[in-house]
Amino acid sequence: MSFAKLDELCRIHSAIDHAQAILGADEATHMASGGGEERASAMGRLAAMSHEMLTAPEVADWIAAARQENLDPDQQAAVREFARVHANMTALTAQFVERQTNARMRSEQLWRKLRPNGDWKGFEPALSELLELAREEASMRGAALGLDPYDALIEQHDPGSRAGEIEKIFAELKQFLVDFVPEAEEAGRRRKAPNGLREFPVEAQRELGIHLMKAVGFDFEHGSLSVSVHPFCGGVPTDVRITTRYRNGDFLSALMGVLHETGHALYEQNLPRKWHHWPSGRARGMAMHESQSLFSEKQIGRNPAFWRFALPFVREKLGVDWTIEEIVAAVLEVKRGLIRVDADEVTYPLHVILRFELERELISGSLSVRDIPQAWDEKMKANFELSTIDDPKDGPMQDVHWPAGVFGYFPSYTLGALLAAQQWQAVVKALPDVETDIAAGRFDRINDWRRDNIWSQASVRSADEITRKATGSALNAQPFIEHLKERYGA
Amino acid sequence: MSFAKLDELCRIHSAIDHAQAILGADEATHMASGGGEERASAMGRLAAMSHEMLTAPEVADWIAAARQENLDPDQQAAVREFARVHANMTALTAQFVERQTNARMRSEQLWRKLRPNGDWKGFEPALSELLELAREEASMRGAALGLDPYDALIEQHDPGSRAGEIEKIFAELKQFLVDFVPEAEEAGRRRKAPNGLREFPVEAQRELGIHLMKAVGFDFEHGSLSVSVHPFCGGVPTDVRITTRYRNGDFLSALMGVLHETGHALYEQNLPRKWHHWPSGRARGMAMHESQSLFSEKQIGRNPAFWRFALPFVREKLGVDWTIEEIVAAVLEVKRGLIRVDADEVTYPLHVILRFELERELISGSLSVRDIPQAWDEKMKANFELSTIDDPKDGPMQDVHWPAGVFGYFPSYTLGALLAAQQWQAVVKALPDVETDIAAGRFDRINDWRRDNIWSQASVRSADEITRKATGSALNAQPFIEHLKERYGA
Numbered sequence: 001m002s003f004a005k006l007d008e009l010c011r012i013h014s015a016i017d018h019a020q021a022i023l024g025a026d027e028a029t030h031m032a033s034g035g036g037e038e039r040a041s042a043m044g045r046l047a048a049m050s051h052e053m054l055t056a057p058e059v060a061d062w063i064a065a066a067r068q069e070n071l072d073p074d075q076q077a078a079v080r081e082f083a084r085v086h087a088n089m090t091a092l093t094a095q096f097v098e099r100q101t102n103a104r105m106r107s108e109q110l111w112r113k114l115r116p117n118g119d120w121k122g123f124e125p126a127l128s129e130l131l132e133l134a135r136e137e138a139s140m141r142g143a144a145l146g147l148d149p150y151d152a153l154i155e156q157h158d159p160g161s162r163a164g165e166i167e168k169i170f171a172e173l174k175q176f177l178v179d180f181v182p183e184a185e186e187a188g189r190r191r192k193a194p195n196g197l198r199e200f201p202v203e204a205q206r207e208l209g210i211h212l213m214k215a216v217g218f219d220f221e222h223g224s225l226s227v228s229v230h231p232f233c234g235g236v237p238t239d240v241r242i243t244t245r246y247r248n249g250d251f252l253s254a255l256m257g258v259l260h261e262t263g264h265a266l267y268e269q270n271l272p273r274k275w276h277h278w279p280s281g282r283a284r285g286m287a288m289h290e291s292q293s294l295f296s297e298k299q300i301g302r303n304p305a306f307w308r309f310a311l312p313f314v315r316e317k318l319g320v321d322w323t324i325e326e327i328v329a330a331v332l333e334v335k336r337g338l339i340r341v342d343a344d345e346v347t348y349p350l351h352v353i354l355r356f357e358l359e360r361e362l363i364s365g366s367l368s369v370r371d372i373p374q375a376w377d378e379k380m381k382a383n384f385e386l387s388t389i390d391d392p393k394d395g396p397m398q399d400v401h402w403p404a405g406v407f408g409y410f411p412s413y414t415l416g417a418l419l420a421a422q423q424w425q426a427v428v429k430a431l432p433d434v435e436t437d438i439a440a441g442r443f444d445r446i447n448d449w450r451r452d453n454i455w456s457q458a459s460v461r462s463a464d465e466i467t468r469k470a471t472g473s474a475l476n477a478q479p480f481i482e483h484l485k486e487r488y489g490a
Numbered sequence: 491m492s493f494a495k496l497d498e499l500c501r502i503h504s505a506i507d508h509a510q511a512i513l514g515a516d517e518a519t520h521m522a523s524g525g526g527e528e529r530a531s532a533m534g535r536l537a538a539m540s541h542e543m544l545t546a547p548e549v550a551d552w553i554a555a556a557r558q559e560n561l562d563p564d565q566q567a568a569v570r571e572f573a574r575v576h577a578n579m580t581a582l583t584a585q586f587v588e589r590q591t592n593a594r595m596r597s598e599q600l601w602r603k604l605r606p607n608g609d610w611k612g613f614e615p616a617l618s619e620l621l622e623l624a625r626e627e628a629s630m631r632g633a634a635l636g637l638d639p640y641d642a643l644i645e646q647h648d649p650g651s652r653a654g655e656i657e658k659i660f661a662e663l664k665q666f667l668v669d670f671v672p673e674a675e676e677a678g679r680r681r682k683a684p685n686g687l688r689e690f691p692v693e694a695q696r697e698l699g700i701h702l703m704k705a706v707g708f709d710f711e712h713g714s715l716s717v718s719v720h721p722f723c724g725g726v727p728t729d730v731r732i733t734t735r736y737r738n739g740d741f742l743s744a745l746m747g748v749l750h751e752t753g754h755a756l757y758e759q760n761l762p763r764k765w766h767h768w769p770s771g772r773a774r775g776m777a778m779h780e781s782q783s784l785f786s787e788k789q790i791g792r793n794p795a796f797w798r799f800a801l802p803f804v805r806e807k808l809g810v811d812w813t814i815e816e817i818v819a820a821v822l823e824v825k826r827g828l829i830r831v832d833a834d835e836v837t838y839p840l841h842v843i844l845r846f847e848l849e850r851e852l853i854s855g856s857l858s859v860r861d862i863p864q865a866w867d868e869k870m871k872a873n874f875e876l877s878t879i880d881d882p883k884d885g886p887m888q889d890v891h892w893p894a895g896v897f898g899y900f901p902s903y904t905l906g907a908l909l910a911a912q913q914w915q916a917v918v919k920a921l922p923d924v925e926t927d928i929a930a931g932r933f934d935r936i937n938d939w940r941r942d943n944i945w946s947q948a949s950v951r952s953a954d955e956i957t958r959k960a961t962g963s964a965l966n967a968q969p970f971i972e973h974l975k976e977r978y979g980a
Binding site for chain 2: 011012014015016018019022023026029030031032033034035037038039041042043044045046049219220221222223224226235236237238239240241276
């Protein structure tokens with residue numbers, strides 16, 4: 001039976017995936033610095049091996065044959081999603097994948113080394129090499145999938161998303177934000193900020209984070225919290241590795257990061273166990289994934305109701321005596337800044353739109369790596385009246401994505417924010433008193449909704465179908481705009 | 491060219507090996523408890539994949555053809571050692587390897603869970619399954635290699651070692667130790683023990699360990715120190731993972747463990763980089779590996795000269811005011827005890843000989859798993875006048891080896907101790923003032939000798955050849971017996 005052959009193939013493939021996921025998390029958390037070169041080469045070999053297996057000539061035959069077999073709806077969805085992944089895989093040769101994986105690993109390791117000194121010149125050649133590989137990839141994928149090159153890259157991260165659609169949504173959002181950012185900043189200044197921001201020991205911050213992770217549903221039997229330069233959620237669904245970075249003087253930076261990664265982790269931990277080894281059992285693209293992290297971080301974690309529950313623990317662990325008004329003022333601060341990952345939810349989309357615009361030009365060839373700092377600076381000035389031209393560390397060297405050879409990913413962040421707002425509206429409709437739950441530290445009803453509507457759906461349906469079924473409408477900017485107005489408006 | 495084909499195969503194989511090594515270290519240090527099942531299954535698949543590649547029908551042809559090619563001596567040694575590994579690999583089927591790997595992972599995870607409560611009954615079925623698999627393995631390997639079954643298992647850990655030879659050496663040693671242990675205990679009691687053993691914070695112990703690791707030559711660019719239940723040295727030569735376990739009241743336990751694993755790590759870190767991916771570039775069996783850990787821990791780390799160098803750091807990090815006589819008394823304490831890994835170098839061989847005797851019977855079938863606690867107890871009484879019958883946690887459940895399905899490994903520990911003593915005699919002959927170096931914290935001349943004679947030799951020659959060339963004679967018990975008499979005698 002061909003379905004059984006595909007099932008066995010998925011099991012072998014998911015063993016390599018498991019190794020890659022743990023090696024990836026390990027690289028950013030526990031690897032010795034001198035271990036990078038052999039790690040890059042080992043991961044390159046594994047990627048090539050995995051690619052070779054999935055693209056072997058007989059696999060296409062198995063897919064065709066499995067489609068004729070008598071399968072239940074879950075199995076049909078599994079074959080359908082497998083076929084989609086297979087089409088994306090066969091677009092590239094094994095040699096190209098290995099070359100690209102090696103270049104990505106080397107470049108990311110170089111970035112980790114050069115970023116602290118903002119050595120853009122030293123990093124430029126590696127990034128140029130990666131961009132050339134990405135353009136080659138985009139062109140090969142585009143030809144195979146019948147998509148524009150940049151769309152073909154977006155497809156790898158957020159299947160079904162297209163730059164044309166994104167452009168329209170982003171235009172609506174950008175137009176709104178131009179006027180709204182100054183208004184929200186002004187409204188924020190009227191809130192009473194907390195005093196007594198001071199040194200908070202990392203260990204106390206870590207304990208607070210773990211306490212809140214547990215409260216919102218993170219399963220420590222199947223995951224852990226660690227430290228890395230750039231926070232991430234990695235590992236495998238039965239062992240989800242999330243990380244944060246601690247800053248002594250600003251506990252909210254690490255804590256909100258922890259809540260964000262916990263949202264990713266909840267998605268992974270609640271994927272259907274039975275289908276872990278099939279593509280249909282994985283998360284439905286990165287916009288959906290980001291909607292889960294932003295739902296946890298923004299819709300729940302920055303909701304004033306959440307702080308009625310969380311403030312006592314902050315007081316206990318960090319020894320502060322803030323009022324609810326003060327902590328909420330800190331949580332809802334709006335301030336134009338240089339760093340995307342530190343941005344508030346009002347200004348964040350402008351960081352993403354900047355990157356979307358630049359990488360579209362990079363892939364089309366109308367912008368070169370050498371000209372990134374200048375182009376970046378112009379957009380930062382236009383959006384925020386801020387300049388990074390003298391400080392690439394806080395400009396185009398701040399993100400891991402391009403150094404890791406990842407293009408077409410950035411839009412997912414803001415699409416995820418829109419989806420999260422849309423999901424929140426649906427939750428409020430289904431559970432009108434949801435904020436009472438949150439204020440009491442009860443997250444089971446919310447998690448049930450999320451499990452039923454998002455997590456358990458994995459990749460059985462398309463992101464569009466999941467969103468329409470869960471929220472009653474297609475992805476759009478309105479719920480997010482309403483959310484910002486309500487939470488941050490004057 | 492067939493050599494090139496083998497080289498490429500070794501590169502792919504070493505990528506899987508890299509993944510397995512890091513996944514293995516990760517499992518014992520950072521894995522979430524609920525991640526064990528999928529980890530076991532992933533590692534089982536990877537092991538099968540690796541096995542399948544190395545045993546593919548064409549590989550035997552490549553070996554035969556490569557032997558006819560015009561190769562330099564290093565390449566010839568590489569092919570020779572590859573052929574040896576290949577012969578051992580082809581002795582087992584891929585199905586058997588996967589079945590055994592899965593059973594090993596499950597059993598080791600169960601052991602981690604049941605050991606704290608000493609639940610021998612709960613663990614018995616898993617261990618029985620593993621023993622049956624080990625006997626099956628021994629019989630298949632024995633048939634393929636023309637060896638007795640237990641010899642065929644020893645061969646996997648210490649190529650060239652045979653139970654008959656080991657038995658003779660162990661008999662000589664056991665006979666010596668029967669009288670010597672009470673004498674050494676008595677001599678130890680006359681030394682002035684340190685007072686003020688108290689709680690030492692883990693962080694201070696860790697800093698002390700790292701300081702001494704650096705001093706003796708551990709390269710933190712290519713390795714790290716972490717924590718696990720059972721200390722080990724794992725990872726890959728460019729990223730060696732060593733672990734220890736901390737006990738508040740006994741800093742020497744963790745510290746000597748750190749020095750021990752550092753000895754293993756020095757070997758790995760100094761293997762010839764060019765041959766990392768070939769079997770000939772790996773360490774020459776576990777007796778040789780253990781000789782390196784014991785050289786670092788016992789020959790250097792318990793040498794009174796070492797403490798003239800190390801004591802000031804102990805004082806500084808732990809805030810104690812011991813004299814050199816007191817710390818040396820603690821380091822040279824001899825005391826019969828239940829736990830192998832806590833045993834001093836005088837009583838340690840008796841723990842190993844006990845296990846050697848028992849596992850020989852287990853593999854031959856004359857002892858069943860059910861009867862292990864009784865047999866263990868009888869030998870503990872005979873050797874040490876100690877009983878563990880009511881406490882399997884400190885009896886047959888104390889070691890990770892059998893729970894991980896590893897039989898034929900234990901002799902390596904004591905063979906390693908003999909080799910280390912033999913190497914030390916050779917070092918003293920080459921560098922008569924070596925203890926002056928040690929007392930001054932200078933380890934470069936010693937490390938040069940070890941690098942030239944052991945580390946750089948990797949598996950280019952047999953263990954016997956390496957030992958004869960480095961020390962002038964074959965492995966024997968005399969240097970170790972002389973060492974014990976000199977250091978611990980009345």
